Amino acid sequence: MDSRLEGIRDTVLARNPGEKEFHQAVIEVFESLGPVHDRHPEFLEGAVLERLCEPERQIIFRVPWTDDAGRVHVNRGFRVEFNSALGPYKGGLRFHPSVYLGIVKFLGFEQIFKNALTGMPIGGGKGGSDFDPRGRSDAEIMRFCQSFMTELYRHIGEYTDVPAGDIGVGGREIGYLFGQYKRITNRYESGVLTGKGISWGGSLVRPEATGYGTVIFAQEMLKTRGQSFDGQRVVVSGSGNVAIHAIAKAQSLGATVVACSDSAGYVVDEAGIDVELLRHIKEVERGRLTEYAARRGGATHVTGGSVWDVNGTVALPCATQNELDGDAAAKLVSNGLIAVAEGANMPSTREAVSVFHEAGILFGPGKAANAGGVATSALEMQQNASRDSWSFEHTEQRLTEIMVGIHDRCAATADEYGAPGNYVVGANIGGFVKVADAMLAQGLI
């Protein structure tokens, strides 16, 4: 790391003790930014990095709710409004038992750069709760969401902060959250949340957007080496919103997706994952991957283990942070890997990213490769602002243009700063310069 940034990094780590995922995200960005500060001394003079690492506002609140048996539970709710230089805070809500401030801050920090790369007018934020939705009835989920929004509503708004989904938060939860916001405020403010149902202000393509966008980004990387998805053997982690649509898109481009996973294990299906069956089990029945293997002839389920033991030419990690470590990366490389695009946020550890770079693997970091979800959220906000709704084809075309644009900007920025082919450098510098310029233009805030 550039020696001018080391002291700033040390201060950030010391000010935020115990938040290891946030530290990891900050260090990874700082490692790219040395050359920017050679060209832009004004960023150091204006203490841009010090300001960028301190969220503009952090909200932590109690979320009490009752289960179906009438027992009272208390969870913790978070919203970190990280940076509004480019637009209202924008980013998802995650409901998962592992959520604590360090996870919300890593996600919010990444979101600043990701949102800048989309070229849309959106700042960065993130939120969520340590609530575990697993095994909860619809009525329990609804009561939790209503309680969560009963505090959150006072902090958000179309021009202030616009949450959406993430792990454990999909269309059902956004519905309950929107209903409660409307009830408390007496405003049909469509633009306050994205990922809404299509009949009440949602956008076509938003459910598919992250997974589709990740595959479009990967396809652009493959093109730089004269390759495509056609005939690739793809391994995907996760089996949620992002994974399902990444699988569908990769297969529509001629690839065979031979494996996917959940937190209990993974399935191998050499014939190619049956997306409709997977979608039905996961989204309609809210079941487990063991069900998939039980119903699909030829597929096998492995309990525990690592999906990265399955060999493939393209890997799409679409589950969660730090799910792909240095050993897994080395194994993938020795098994014939050529490309990785991150559908999840920070799924590869720093060691894994080093392994990929040293082996000359095409590597698309999450803040670039999974930006299609939030970009389509911004398209949903545009439709809401103009009280319009666009066709699937038009919206998908916009998503494709945005993803190709992000790919090309990352590649051009990496070239410009002397790191050709390094999409991590391209994404970090590309996102950072845009936000830094806007922060300086807006004065000391």
Ligand code: NDP
């Ligand atoms: P979902 O809740 O729909 O699916 C999450 C998937 O990841 C499930 O298969 C889940 O398995 C698995 N998973 C979650 N946590 C863990 C864990 N700790 N260990 C192992 N597996 C885990 O979430 P999404 O598909 O929406 O999100 C997946 C990733 O994509 C996240 O990193 C998210 O931040 C990122 N992302 C999401 C976007 C979106 O628009 N939804 C946009 C950009 C990025 P199980 O069911 O067993 O828990």
Ligand code: 2IT
């Ligand atoms: O990580 C992400 O970009 C998301 N979970 C989507 C955020 C959004 O506002 O659509």
